[in-house]
Amino acid sequence: MEERGNSDELISSLKRQKNCSESSTKEGPDWISGLPDSVLIHIISLLPMKDAVKTGTLSRRWDYLWTSVQNLDFRDPNYWDEDVNGLVDFINHTLILYNGSKIQKFQVGIEFNDWLSSHVDIWIRFAIRKNVEELDIEFWGGEDADPFDSDSYMLPQYLYTNSSFTKLRLGFCSFRPHGLICWRSLKNLSLACLQLSENLIQDILSGSPLLEILDLNECSGLNNLHITSPSLKILIVRDTCDIPNSDLVLEISAPNLKSLRIVGFMYRLCRVMNLPSLIEASLNFKVMSDHEDRYDEGYCKMLKVILENLCHVKDLTIGAWCIQILSIWEVKILPSPSSKRQSLTLDTYLNKWDLPGIASLLKSSPDLETLVLNRTSPYSTQFQFDREFLDAYDFDGGNYWNLQKPISQCLLHHLKTVKVIGFGAGNHEMELIQFLLKNAMVLEKMVIYTHTFVHQIWRKLFMPEELLDIAQKMLSFPRASPHAVILFS
Amino acid sequence: MKSYIWLQTADGSIQQVEEEVAMFCPMIYQEILQTGMGSSKNYAISLPQRVNPAILSLILDYCRFHQVPGRSNKERKSFDEKFIRLETKRLCELTSAADSLQLKPLVDLTSRALARMIEGKTPEEIRETFHLPDDLTEEEKLEPLRNTADDPRIRLLNRLYARKRRELKDKEKLKNVGVEEEHVDERSVDDLLSFINGDNGGNPVSDSKVVKAAKHKKKNRRRKDQPRDSSSNNVNKNHKELDDLSSVRCSGEVDNILVRSPCETSKLKNVSDDTFAPKAELDPATKAELDDSDIDDELDPAMKEELDREVEDFARRLNSDWQEILSLGQEKKLAPISVNGNGSLQRYTSAFVFGWNADNSTIHRSAIAHIGNGFEKMLTQSGC
Numbered sequence: 001m002e003e004r005g006n007s008d009e010l011i012s013s014l015k016r017q018k019n020c021s022e023s024s025t026k027e028g029p030d031w032i033s034g035l036p037d038s039v040l041i042h043i044i045s046l047l048p049m050k051d052a053v054k055t056g057t058l059s060r061r062w063d064y065l066w067t068s069v070q071n072l073d074f075r076d077p078n079y080w081d082e083d084v085n086g087l088v089d090f091i092n093h094t095l096i097l098y099n100g101s102k103i104q105k106f107q108v109g110i111e112f113n114d115w116l117s118s119h120v121d122i123w124i125r126f127a128i129r130k131n132v133e134e135l136d137i138e139f140w141g142g143e144d145a146d147p148f149d150s151d152s153y154m155l156p157q158y159l160y161t162n163s164s165f166t167k168l169r170l171g172f173c174s175f176r177p178h179g180l181i182c183w184r185s186l187k188n189l190s191l192a193c194l195q196l197s198e199n200l201i202q203d204i205l206s207g208s209p210l211l212e213i214l215d216l217n218e219c220s221g222l223n224n225l226h227i228t229s230p231s232l233k234i235l236i237v238r239d240t241c242d243i244p245n246s247d248l249v250l251e252i253s254a255p256n257l258k259s260l261r262i263v264g265f266m267y268r269l270c271r272v273m274n275l276p277s278l279i280e281a282s283l284n285f286k287v288m289s290d291h292e293d294r295y296d297e298g299y300c301k302m303l304k305v306i307l308e309n310l311c312h313v314k315d316l317t318i319g320a321w322c323i324q325i326l327s328i329w330e331v332k333i334l335p336s337p338s339s340k341r342q343s344l345t346l347d348t349y350l351n352k353w354d355l356p357g358i359a360s361l362l363k364s365s366p367d368l369e370t371l372v373l374n375r376t377s378p379y380s381t382q383f384q385f386d387r388e389f390l391d392a393y394d395f396d397g398g399n400y401w402n403l404q405k406p407i408s409q410c411l412l413h414h415l416k417t418v419k420v421i422g423f424g425a426g427n428h429e430m431e432l433i434q435f436l437l438k439n440a441m442v443l444e445k446m447v448i449y450t451h452t453f454v455h456q457i458w459r460k461l462f463m464p465e466e467l468l469d470i471a472q473k474m475l476s477f478p479r480a481s482p483h484a485v486i487l488f489s
Numbered sequence: 490m491k492s493y494i495w496l497q498t499a500d501g502s503i504q505q506v507e508e509e510v511a512m513f514c515p516m517i518y519q520e521i522l523q524t525g526m527g528s529s530k531n532y533a534i535s536l537p538q539r540v541n542p543a544i545l546s547l548i549l550d551y552c553r554f555h556q557v558p559g560r561s562n563k564e565r566k567s568f569d570e571k572f573i574r575l576e577t578k579r580l581c582e583l584t585s586a587a588d589s590l591q592l593k594p595l596v597d598l599t600s601r602a603l604a605r606m607i608e609g610k611t612p613e614e615i616r617e618t619f620h621l622p623d624d625l626t627e628e629e630k631l632e633p634l635r636n637t638a639d640d641p642r643i644r645l646l647n648r649l650y651a652r653k654r655r656e657l658k659d660k661e662k663l664k665n666v667g668v669e670e671e672h673v674d675e676r677s678v679d680d681l682l683s684f685i686n687g688d689n690g691g692n693p694v695s696d697s698k699v700v701k702a703a704k705h706k707k708k709n710r711r712r713k714d715q716p717r718d719s720s721s722n723n724v725n726k727n728h729k730e731l732d733d734l735s736s737v738r739c740s741g742e743v744d745n746i747l748v749r750s751p752c753e754t755s756k757l758k759n760v761s762d763d764t765f766a767p768k769a770e771l772d773p774a775t776k777a778e779l780d781d782s783d784i785d786d787e788l789d790p791a792m793k794e795e796l797d798r799e800v801e802d803f804a805r806r807l808n809s810d811w812q813e814i815l816s817l818g819q820e821k822k823l824a825p826i827s828v829n830g831n832g833s834l835q836r837y838t839s840a841f842v843f844g845w846n847a848d849n850s851t852i853h854r855s856a857i858a859h860i861g862n863g864f865e866k867m868l869t870q871s872g873c
Contacts (some may be wrong), residue, residue: 031581032603032619039588039596046604057612059621 007443024062033061039067045071045104046069053094067099072127075136084111088119095126103127107136112172117153124156131164133185137172138192160207170194171217192217193240198224199397205229218264224251233258240263244288246298262318265381272309277443281310284319284347286381297323297387304337307364311339313363318361319346324383326357331393337471342414343370349378350428352397353385358432359404366409373432374424398427401435411439424461425470443481448474493523495533498542503533506549513552516589537589544586547579573602577619631666 004186032040043065044052052066062148074091087110106127110116120137127135139153154175163184171192177200183189186208196219204298205211205227215236216222227235235257239250248268252260255274261282267289283306287299303325310316316339323346329336344365348354350373362368418436437446450461460468467488474486492508494517511517511527520534521527522662527534536545554560579600589596607615616623763871 022746031578033621035581035585036588039584039600042596043600043603043607046601047608051608051610053614053617055607057625058615060624062621063625090604 004130008130017075021039030059033059040065041068042214045069047073048076049074049094050076050090064099067097069106070100070102070104073105073107075107075138086112088116091123092119095123099437101195103130103132103137105134107134107169109136109138109140112139112151112153114151120153121156121203124159128158128162129165133164134167134169136167136169137173138169140172152378175200177203183208184210186211188213188215190215190217191219194219195221195223198226201225201227205232222250223248225259226251227254229254230256234259234261236261236263238262239266239268239285240433242267244268246287246289261317266411269298270305270306271302274308276312278310278313280305280315280317282311283322283359284317284320284377286321286383289384294345296325296328300329300334304329307339308337311337311341311359313339314341315343315345316341317345317347319377319381320351320354321381321383323348323354323357323361324385325359327355328389330356330360331395336360338364338366338368341365342367343372345372347374349375350426350432351382352400352428353383353418355397355400355428355432356395359400359408362410363406367414368410369414370417371415371436372419372421373429375420375424375429398431404435407439410439411436414442415440416442416444418443419449420447421449422457423448423450425466428471433474437474437477437479437484440484441480443479443484445485445487447487447489451489494527495530496527496545497535498540498545499538500541503530504542504544505530507553509556510549510552513556514548515593517590539582539584539588539589541582543581546578547583548586548590548592548595552592555594562593569598573598577606721837750798756842 008439035043040062040375044055047055049072052069052439053072055062056064056066074087074094076087077223091108106123108120108123124135124137137153137155155173155175157168157178160179161182163182165183165186167188168183168186169190169192171194173194175191175194175196183201183204187210189204189208189211190213198221201222205214206229208229209231211229211231212231213225213234213236215226217236217238218240220240220242225235225237232254233256235252235254237250237252237260244267246269250266250268250270252262252272254260256277257275258277259280259282260272260275260278261284262272262285263282263284266285266287270285275281283303303322326336344361346354346358346361362371402424402469415436420429420431421431435445437443450467471486471488494508494511495503495505496511496517497503516537517527517534527533540548543650543749551572554572555565573580580602584596584599584603587599606618610618615621
């Protein structure tokens, strides 16, 4: 026993020695600790909670700074499922030590287990007591977890009448308010994998007079979204995963809406109507087919109606699947609905079967001023053409643009800016650029972004010499517009 | 005629700056408005002490760029990214100066850069980067975290370990599946249990409660154990797209084995239990019992006592009744399901993975190598 006591003493004295020698032999003075508390706390608040708490062990100066932080972000991308206990303990201990009077953001992402409910209740209560403004509670289950199970977390009733929320994000829990919903300050609402209903959406909207952004991510129980809320500006819809059924239709109408985004995999058809205030629309979806039979007709009709109803939209973004449906339309030489759009973004990698669709869009956008080709979009999903169709309607992709006559109106009169994001110097891209340069009479600038966003980072695709070659080649293309400038970024 | 503002730094030096650039700083803007200073050399605005001439020129570069209204977001971002590439000392000085001039966007920018230098590092690494003194005692370092999980090498080791265990588990499953093919009993768990309970006046309430809780846990467990298929698991994907979290979770890495604190070892062993308890093919009754073992983690000692009693009861009943059931229901012989000699199995209920021969009711000792008290007691009582 005595020996152990001695060795303990020895260790602690060694530590003390180490500390002293360290501070004297460290190169350079400690600049960061000279910053005022408020700035240090601000820096710490930009860190995820795990790192923020760690700063409490750095030095005496930093000892309790993290406890005044206003952002509590407990989401951890490196978090492992079996670690639920650890995370729960961590959150509980952190909240005990927390010393701030106000929480701005409280964010938790955790795998749901039954026994978690009481803990989550306490966390939410804690955050609300500190007048939290941005609350983010997202659960997830495993592979075969059913979000619409009664097993999921039941949100406490006092959550539905909170007046300090400005941004709320709920995922994979039970959304069952017993009374009216009253979110007086809420501006941004994001609901993921919840079981909702049209009535519930109505209740939410009428209880949130300031709501501007509504993001419905894989929520079930919604067959139509008829939104009359005057404040709602942006609506994002990602349909729930289900067995594809082309007899069902998702209807969206919102007279005051300014921006609409439909993304992801749809298991049913889609219809939009009554969107007179819409300025921006994004069609980045793919309809899953429920049978092997060709459903081109149905999809073509659906998309045509959608585009007709969006013809007044100034800024349209359209994804690969929709472009390819338009290609079907185009090769069958069917007219495409004319529009007033001024900006068109193509979210596609650019394959041969996108070309007719793009031609169709150019033809139907006589007032187009800006054209963007975005090859880095994460939403690019392709249409499954069948062999028969491909054989029947095949064409020469390399020569496609040369055969495009007459030249679209927009090219002659309005197209000023062209951007290519994620340029890869493929044949299709070069041909398209060549075509545009040759025919766009009022083109002012063409910007080529050569970085591509892959695996969460921006990567350079070309060596400087390669880039030089490409640039020279491009500059040698004949240009219809005398003012046109090509920029590489 | 360009208008200039005169600024004086703490060291006494005075310089003149274009008006619109200087006005971009709220503090200077306030000074001009409230005191009218700065219009001439004699009345230069004194800048806070934290602003030295070198840093001032940096700040003015920043202001000069950003005060131009026509720039696109992309341009501004691009400028910021290049602007922020400074050494640590400069970055700190810049933060300090920007803060004293109340130039919030620049404070944000520099704070983010500093935060990036802190994120993901161990305290030692951070101290080295910023030359911080290590002046807290071990006790004072109140860290509500498990320290050891932070080392990325340990994390990697854990991951590899977990993967290896999973492979072993899968191999086990395959092996056992082959053996158990014939042992499917179509009767439901509840049926069998109620049969047993009814006969012997057992405690139906607690049994059903225990079984029900077990079912829930079993469901949850299954979720975790099955490998993640990223293509169909849109939920996770969406969350990631929404949150910009990395997609590390897709690989489903689990089991912080090396670093487990004592209370969690039991949970760990539950996972290993699954290896020796192939799910579909066991007698449903024993399966129900195994399910009970899964929930032992979350039950308090009182429940544990009750479970002990149940187990004893059940084992006794098994001995007497199973022969009848077996001879009634099936002609098949139950092959021994032996536990692999993994010495770490300490949960007594897991020893229900025992085998017996159809013609005698003795329980193989081999399966019961490392068991807790409850089961030994039971054994002696049932006279094996």
